[in-house]
Every structure is written in C-alpha cells, then in structure tokens.
Amino acid sequence: MTALPPPAPPLALLAVTGLEQSFGGVMALAGVSFRVAEGLIYAVIGPNGAGKTTLFNALCGFYRPSAGSIRFADRELLGLPPHRIAACGIGRTFQNLQLFFNMSVVENVMVGCHLRARASLLAAALRLPGVRRQERHLRAWSMEALELCELADRAAQPAGALPYGLMKRVEIARALAAKPRLLLLDEPAAGLNDTETLALRELIARIRASGVTVLLVEHHMPLVMGVSDRLLVLDYGSVLAEGTPADIQADPRVVAAYLGGAVSYAV
Ligand SMILES: Nc1ncnc2c1ncn2[C@@H]1O[C@H](COP(=O)(O)OP(=O)(O)O)[C@@H](O)[C@H]1O
Numbered sequence: 015m016t017a018l019p020p021p022a023p024p025l026a027l028l029a030v031t032g033l034e035q036s037f038g039g040v041m042a043l044a045g046v047s048f049r050v051a052e053g054l055i056y057a058v059i060g061p062n063g064a065g066k067t068t069l070f071n072a073l074c075g076f077y078r079p080s081a082g083s084i085r086f087a088d089r090e091l092l093g094l095p096p097h098r099i100a101a102c103g104i105g106r107t108f109q110n111l112q113l114f115f116n117m118s119v120v121e122n123v124m125v126g127c128h129l130r131a132r133a134s135l136l137a138a139a140l141r142l143p144g145v146r147r148q149e150r151h152l153r154a155w156s157m158e159a160l161e162l163c164e165l166a167d168r169a170a171q172p173a174g175a176l177p178y179g180l181m182k183r184v185e186i187a188r189a190l191a192a193k194p195r196l197l198l199l200d201e202p203a204a205g206l207n208d209t210e211t212l213a214l215r216e217l218i219a220r221i222r223a224s225g226v227t228v229l230l231v232e233h234h235m236p237l238v239m240g241v242s243d244r245l246l247v248l249d250y251g252s253v254l255a256e257g258t259p260a261d262i263q264a265d266p267r268v269v270a271a272y273l274g275g276a277v278s279y280a281v
C-alpha cells in the first residue's frame with residue numbers, strides 16, 4: 015500500500031520570493047521571501063531603514079525590484095504598473111498623510127474608487143445618466159468604507175478640519191473604498207495618542223472581519239503584538255525572523271536587533 019502524499023500547505027494569498035531592490039549601493043531588499051495566508055493580519059517590523067516601506071512600494075509597483083517574484087492570488091505582479099496591481103485587489107495607505115484638505119471627507123474617499131470608475135471624461139462632462147448612476151455607486155461604496163471606519167457622521171466635513179487621528183482614518187477608508195482583497199497599512203499608528211491607537215487596533219480587527227487580509231508596517235509594539243497573527247522582521251533588507259507574536263518576542267536575534275531587552279508587550 016502506498017503512503018498518502020502529505021497534505022498541501024494552505025494557499026497563500028501573497029507569496030513573495032527572493033525580492034531584491036537596491037538604490038545605488040544600498041540593498042534595501044536583499045532577497046526577501048515570505049507568504050501571507052488569506053484572512054491574516056500580518057505585520058512587518060524592523061528598525062528604521064530596514065526596508066519596510068520599500069517592500070510596500072515594490073508590492074504596489076511603485077518600484078521595480080531587480081529580482082524575485084510577487085505572486086498575489088496566483089498572478090505574478092512583478093513588472094505590472096501600480097494601477098494594474100491596484101486593480102488586482104491591493105490597496106494601501108501611505109506613511110505620510112495624502113489628503114485633499116479642502117475637499118469633503120466623502121470626496122476624499124471617493125478618489126479611492128476611481129479604479130472602479132468606467133465613465134469617460136466626455137460622459138462625465140455631459141453628466142450622462144450612466145455617469146450619475148456610477149457616481150451614486152462610488153458614493154455608496156465610500157459611505158460603506160466610512161461606516162466601517164466610524165466616520166460616516168463626518169462625511170460632509172472638509173477633511174482638513176478633522177483631528178489628525180481621524181485624517182489617518184480617512185486614508186484607510188479611501189483604500190477600503192476600492193474594495194481591496196489585501197490592504198497595506200504603513201505606520202497607521204504614527205502620531206496617534208493612546209485612545210486613537212486603541213481605536214485603530216479595533217478598526218484593523220474589523221477590517222479583517224470584513225474579509226480583507228491586512229499587511230501592517232508599524233513600530234507601536236503593543237499594537238503590533240496585540241493585533242497580528244504573524245510577523246516578519248526585516249533588518250538591513252533581509253528577513254531576520256518570521257513567526258507568531260510569541261515566537262518573535264522570544265527570538266534572541268530579534269530582541270538584540272530591534273525589540274531591546276526587558277520590555278513586556280502584553281496588551
Ligand atoms: N527612493 C529611494 N532612493 C534611495 N534610497 C532609498 C529610497 N527609498 C529607500 N531608500 C533606502 O533604502 C533603505 C530602506 O528604506 P525604507 O524602506 O524607507 O525603510 P523603512 O521603511 O524600514 O524605515 C534605507 O537605507 C533608505 O535610505
């Protein structure tokens with residue numbers, strides 16, 4: 015009797031293999047590999063300059079890595095331009111705030127749906143019925159994203175009038191309005207106070223519960239360790255460790271390179 019083959023590992027939504035990106039003499043990504051299963055909150059941590067933002071920019075097509083592979087939902091993304099990658103279902107927020115302060119909150123979020131918009135400029139200028147219908151859809155999707163971010167009551171306010179913590183939420187809502195399957199958040203807790211950070215943690219959990227896989231770059235360790243299922247630790251463009259929050263906190267290399275000694279991350 016022949017033995018059964020071992021069960022296949024669960025399919026990864028995102029599988030990054032051997033990713034390399036250099037700037038002049040700096041290897042910002044020196045052969046990075048990792049896999050993210052669908053439905054996870056997966057964090058990427060590491061000291062400043064470790065290559066976290068470069069990784070996001072490579073995943074989104076803003077940079078063209080010189081080697082490696084980025085498979086997302088069984089498609090190769092390497093070499094695709096940013097708008098094609100976004101259309102495949104990857105959304106992101108930026109480390110620095112990118113809002114139109116004079117526009118209303120809901121208009122800022124509607125900007126995120128432009129990928130789904132099909133109307134030509136001429137049709138839009140003539141205000142044809144199809145365009146009005148489409149705008150109604152975009153507004154509905156944007157309001158849905160604002161509800162998830164608990165910002166629906168702010169929809170009509172100018173984005174520039176919101177406190178900083180809520181502005182950062184508008185960016186998350188904008189990324190969600192494009193209905194991504196994978197959402198990349200680059201340092202969403204930067205500049206937030208403790209209450210806002212706790213609310214962010216709940217929001218990230220709600221986003222996952224809504225069916226979106228989350229890739230999170232963040233320095234706030236209680237948030238990262240409390241909300242993530244798995245973590246990738248980058249150091250000088252290489253993977254230092256990968257595992258559950260408990261694995262990572264117990265890894266002496268990570269503690270030495272990044273976490274420092276005698277710190278508790280229980281939340
Ligand atoms: N556009 C760029 N041009 C030149 N060097 C860059 C660029 N982006 C990042 N780097 C360099 O790549 C390394 C990784 O940077 P980055 O990905 O921003 O790190 P992190 O987000 O982990 O702090 C750093 O040494 C940084 O100076």
Ligand SMILES: [Mg+2]
Binds near residue numbers: 066067068109
């Ligand atoms: Mg960064």
